[in-house]
Amino acid sequence: MEIGRSAFTDLPVSDTTAARRTPELFEEVAPADEAGRPGTPSSRPLRSAEVRARRRAGIAYDEVPEDLAGTVVEPGDVGFAKVRSTYLRGGDPGLVLRPGSVPEVVSALAFARRHRHVPLGVRSGGHGISGRSTNDGGLVIDVGRLDEITVLDESARLVRIGPGARWRDVATALQPYGWALSSGDYGGVGVGGLATAGGIGFLNREHGLTIDHLRAVEMVLADGAVVRASETENSELFWGVRGAGANLGIAVAFEFVVDEVDEVGWAQLSFQVSDPAAYLEAFGRVAMAAPRETTPFLILGNGVAHMMAMVGSADPDVIIDQLQPFAEIAPLVQQQVVIAPYAAVMNMFPESPHNGRGEPVSRSALVHKITPAFAAASADLINSGAAYWYQIRTVGGAVSDVAADATAYAHRDANFSLTAMGVNAQRLDRWFEPVRRQSDGLYLSFESDRSPERITDAFPPATLRRLRRLKAQVDPHNLFQDNFNITPSTSRSVS
CATH class of the missing domain: 3.30.70.100 (Alpha-Beta Plaits)
Structure with a gap:
């Protein structure tokens, strides 16, 4: 059966502005000091007793750094409904910090270090399937305001992108140059999460993963240090960021070499x-x-x-x-x-607010080949009704051209990535386990099971050992742990 040529038509591209900045939630308040006394300029909003009554125990709200005070969102604030949840997970954080600069990210992490007793989530776009960028009663550092997109060197196709930019805006900004960057399958995803996990998208068989185009990253580490990582600077950190970045720090800027991509x-x-x-x-x-x-x-x-x-x-x-x-x-x-144009595909779905409910139930598997046993187990899963979503993404091609030990994303021989989603975790696991037994690993971006076994599925033994040694160097006290946590090694040496 031949595909009709008459189906080919032009798909219009959104003229959405490439780099947006989120409006400030609060405007500057009349001069007052932290106690409310007149005479000291401050950007701290004055909150009513009703709003303050909704504050969560264990968080020193009145000690939020001055440079963040004007943009934080508390549970009683009008804007809280827009930032509490992610794409799939319902959340009720105690405080959302919204830094708009690198120094403000440093301030946010200093505040987080003083609150180790509460969960810490880091959010770029909030679309992550695992939903770990929100929590119940903890802190969320939302870098969505760091959304600039800048062409650094047109001849080299070198582009600097903030972690809070959305891939739809990146694609729109690159289109006039005839460029594109492989970036998942949905334009509403934030750059930060995808660019530190892997980046399996519609261009990956020809052009590789998103992380394969990364040339440098700027990060704020757990101790507040601002560092740059590349093949020649902090090279071990650069290796780890490409596949396990959520465990190592907060990325504040990425530098990518993008591809020439026509229609x-x-x-x-x-x-x-x-x-x-x-x-x-x-x-x-x-x-x-x-x-x-x-x-x-x-x-x-x-x-x-x-x-x-x-x-x-x-x-x-x-x-x-x-x-x-x-x-x-x-x-x-x-x-x-x-x-x-590639940008048209990234803009085909309208932006919608994140209003997740409950905990997402998602399972992931990577396989080299769809064998009869894998196909049979998958068919049983589909026929059971335990999964309302079963998706296979093809990988391989250019992704496999990269050596397995070149990045922390090590499953370079996988040709397929599976995501299955259900409503009931126990029921989904019952039917997914036979599928998992036929798999060769998993992609953490599509997994919500936080069992320790999932870490060993995601990272081969040598990769995991190396990551734990790196973790001991950059986050020895395990500040970044409310995710798929890689615990620091007791040995500080890195091979």
């Missing part, structure tokens, strides 16, 4: 699927044989499969030729294929 082919295809296991095996064979210019993502349900794929070409014949083998796996019931 791309963008396809959304739906199939009738009577046998999920057989379909998965066939999809796996076709995907591994596909040219690396094509990166398909698959969402498989009971009786239907939906595939989204990007082809790194603006030639209709090339796009059709590379998609045709996928169209022949099962009856095609719906299709949309367009030629569009």
